[in-house]
Amino acid sequence: MLEIKNVYKTFNAGTVNEKVALNGLNLTLEDGDFCTVIGGNGAGKSTMLNAVAGVWPVDMGKIMIDGKDVTRLSEHQRAKYIGRVFQDPMMGTAATMGIDENLALAARRGSSRTLRSGITKKEHEEYYELLKTLDLGLEERMTSKVGLLSGGQRQAVTLLMATLKKPQLLLLDEHTAALDPKTAAKVLALSDKIVHENHLTTLMITHNMKDAIKYGNRLIMMYEGHIIYDVRGEEKASLQVKDLLARFEQVSDSEFANDRMLLS
Amino acid sequence: MDFFTSLLNSMPGAAAQGLIWGIMAIGVYITYRILDVADLTVDGSLATGGAVCVVLTLNGVPAWLAVLAAVLAGLLAGLVTGLLHTACGIPAILAGILTQLALYSVNLRIMGYGTGGGKANLPVSVDKYQLVVSSRHVRTLGLKNPIFVLVIICIALVALLYWFFGTEIGCAIRATGANRNMSRAQGINTNVTTVLGLMISNGLVALAGALLSQYQGFSDINMGRGAIVIGLAAVIIGEVIFAKVFRNFALKLTAAIIGAIIYYVVIQFVLRLGLSTDDLKLLTALVVALFLTVPYWKGKYFTRPTVKKGGNNNA
Numbered sequence: 001m002l003e004i005k006n007v008y009k010t011f012n013a014g015t016v017n018e019k020v021a022l023n024g025l026n027l028t029l030e031d032g033d034f035c036t037v038i039g040g041n042g043a044g045k046s047t048m049l050n051a052v053a054g055v056w057p058v059d060m061g062k063i064m065i066d067g068k069d070v071t072r073l074s075e076h077q078r079a080k081y082i083g084r085v086f087q088d089p090m091m092g093t094a095a096t097m098g099i100d101e102n103l104a105l106a107a108r109r110g111s112s113r114t115l116r117s118g119i120t121k122k123e124h125e126e127y128y129e130l131l132k133t134l135d136l137g138l139e140e141r142m143t144s145k146v147g148l149l150s151g152g153q154r155q156a157v158t159l160l161m162a163t164l165k166k167p168q169l170l171l172l173d174e175h176t177a178a179l180d181p182k183t184a185a186k187v188l189a190l191s192d193k194i195v196h197e198n199h200l201t202t203l204m205i206t207h208n209m210k211d212a213i214k215y216g217n218r219l220i221m222m223y224e225g226h227i228i229y230d231v232r233g234e235e236k237a238s239l240q241v242k243d244l245l246a247r248f249e250q251v252s253d254s255e256f257a258n259d260r261m262l263l264s
Numbered sequence: 265m266d267f268f269t270s271l272l273n274s275m276p277g278a279a280a281q282g283l284i285w286g287i288m289a290i291g292v293y294i295t296y297r298i299l300d301v302a303d304l305t306v307d308g309s310l311a312t313g314g315a316v317c318v319v320l321t322l323n324g325v326p327a328w329l330a331v332l333a334a335v336l337a338g339l340l341a342g343l344v345t346g347l348l349h350t351a352c353g354i355p356a357i358l359a360g361i362l363t364q365l366a367l368y369s370v371n372l373r374i375m376g377y378g379t380g381g382g383k384a385n386l387p388v389s390v391d392k393y394q395l396v397v398s399s400r401h402v403r404t405l406g407l408k409n410p411i412f413v414l415v416i417i418c419i420a421l422v423a424l425l426y427w428f429f430g431t432e433i434g435c436a437i438r439a440t441g442a443n444r445n446m447s448r449a450q451g452i453n454t455n456v457t458t459v460l461g462l463m464i465s466n467g468l469v470a471l472a473g474a475l476l477s478q479y480q481g482f483s484d485i486n487m488g489r490g491a492i493v494i495g496l497a498a499v500i501i502g503e504v505i506f507a508k509v510f511r512n513f514a515l516k517l518t519a520a521i522i523g524a525i526i527y528y529v530v531i532q533f534v535l536r537l538g539l540s541t542d543d544l545k546l547l548t549a550l551v552v553a554l555f556l557t558v559p560y561w562k563g564k565y566f567t568r569p570t571v572k573k574g575g576n577n578n579a
Contacts (some may be wrong), residue, residue, distance in 0.1 A: 053449070074453075075448045075449070076447075076448045076451050076452055076453045076454070077451075079448065079449055079450060079451035079452075080451055082449075084449045086445070090443075091443070091445050091446060092446055092449070093443065093446060094438070094439045094442035094443045094446055094447075095442060095443065096438075096441075096442045097435075097438060097439065097442055101435060101438075104435065105435060105436070105439050105447075105450050105452075106450055108432060108450070108451070109450045109451040110451050111451075113432035113433050113435075113436050113452070114431070114432050114433065115428075115431045115432070115433060116431060116432055117430060117431060117432070118430050118431050118432050118434060118435035119430075119435070161450070
């Protein structure tokens with residue numbers, strides 16, 4: 001479903017701030033893979049997701065989604081294939097627009113926008129039912145501005161928006177990191193439910209190793225811009241946090257021992 | 265008593281001018297509030313609207329058609345600023361200033377067309393031409409009264425814009441202003457929507473310029489100087505007064521128009537009180553600065569610290 005082939009990306013090339021963010025990155029996701037991504041700060045996790053989403057062009061390499069080469073497509077063109085939830089709850093929604101209007105925007109992802117109505121009566125009814133499934137009471141305040149919602153509520157709405165029109169690929173960039181633990185757990189469980197119900201191919205970055213092990217059928221660990229560990233199926237299911245830590249120490253001379261990844 | 269009769273006498277004129285500037289204010293509202301871009305093109309495109317309208321009228325084009333042509337010219341000005349900003353990567357505020365400066369020359373050229381060389385001021389007489397609006401009839405009753413015509417135009421514009429910003433394209437423009445990252449993630453080409461918003465805004469501003477030139481009976485190369493500030497003043501006055509009651513989009517646009525009318529009524533008032541017209545722009549700038557400062561200071565110095573820690577159990 002997703003193929004990342006030998007991708008390189010350097011920021012601020014030629015300056016003192018030069019940073020090789022992706023260094024010969026290779027990754028192939030099968031249809032329906034739910035892959036969690038871990039790695040220390042600056043390992044290139046978010047950079048990988050941004051490269052796939054097309055936030056900026058990569059220096060070298062190729063990115064294919066469902067057999068189509070998207071390397072040269074711009075961010076909004078790739079949106080046709082990709083649903084995204086960001087780390088910052090503010091980033092995924094339009095604060096000054098209603099919940100219903102935000103969903104309507106997402107429903108039109110990938111199709112050309114015309115002078116037809118921006119949100120129809122029929123959609124209203126659909127969104128009512130959809131919001132009901134969140135069990136947050138948002139269906140009763142559909143026309144409220146999203147800016148009035150809490151961080152967790154906004155992430156839940158963003159999740160719906162990312163998956164309202166079934167994407168070929170779902171990118172979750174530490175989407176629960178800014179939430180308190182209880183809310184984070186709820187949003188994570190919701191993500192898991194949506195991914196499974198829709199059989200979505202998913203990349204999910206997390207700093208929580210327990211979550212990385214608990215969710216998905218595959219786990220990759222990144223270090224210095226490429227993947228150093230890739231485990232799936234049975235083997236992944238039997239992973240322990242201490243195994244991951246051992247793995248880290250092995251490749252990075254225990255550099256990670258001090259990293260905030262240990263927080264879990 | 266004299267003071268009040270003269271003030272009262274000036275009210276129809278203030279209302280007509282307010283309505284014209286209200287259209288301009290809607291243009292500013294679209295960039296400043298909806299698109300979240302500070303566009304300074306408007307100082308130039310207002311004069312462009314006036315120039316195109318008057319020149320075409322003098323060259324024998326029906327006045328209403330000249331007004332339409334002025335709108336097209338405004339759209340074009342917005343397109344230039346939009347492309348400078350999106351395709352060339354120039355910050356919006358600078359892109360607007362560049363277009364505005366270029367328009368000064370362009371406007372002189374336009375006003376020179378068929379009138380014998382670059383003119384800075386071009387009169388158009390209501391006696392010789394069938395104008396859409398003219399200050400001549402501002403105190404007469406009937407269909408010729410510019411207030412009547414302008415109210416109709418304003419209602420039509422608000423209705424049109426209300427419809428447009430409810431369409432898929434209109435929603436995409438609003439989303440672009442609200443959150444560009446999110447818009448791109450939802451497949452919106454934010455460059456296109458930004459250009460589109462700038463075009464619509466400047467089209468409206470040029471329309472105001474065209475109507476203003478007919479109303480006052482001439483177009484002037486400097487008629488747009490400081491227009492952005494007057495537009496902002498109208499938008500802000502409208503918001504301050506009606507923010508609590510007008511939540512609907514059409515009403516918010518109407519608030520900008522009413523804001524412009526209030527602005528002109530107040531101007532008439534202070535002029536009657538003896539303020540020199542030379543000081544008008546200073547006063548306008550001060551008023552806008554004050555209205556922009558108050559909400560900022562309110563948020564900064566007069567907010568009670570609220571406890572906003574910990575989780576939201578409903579989330």
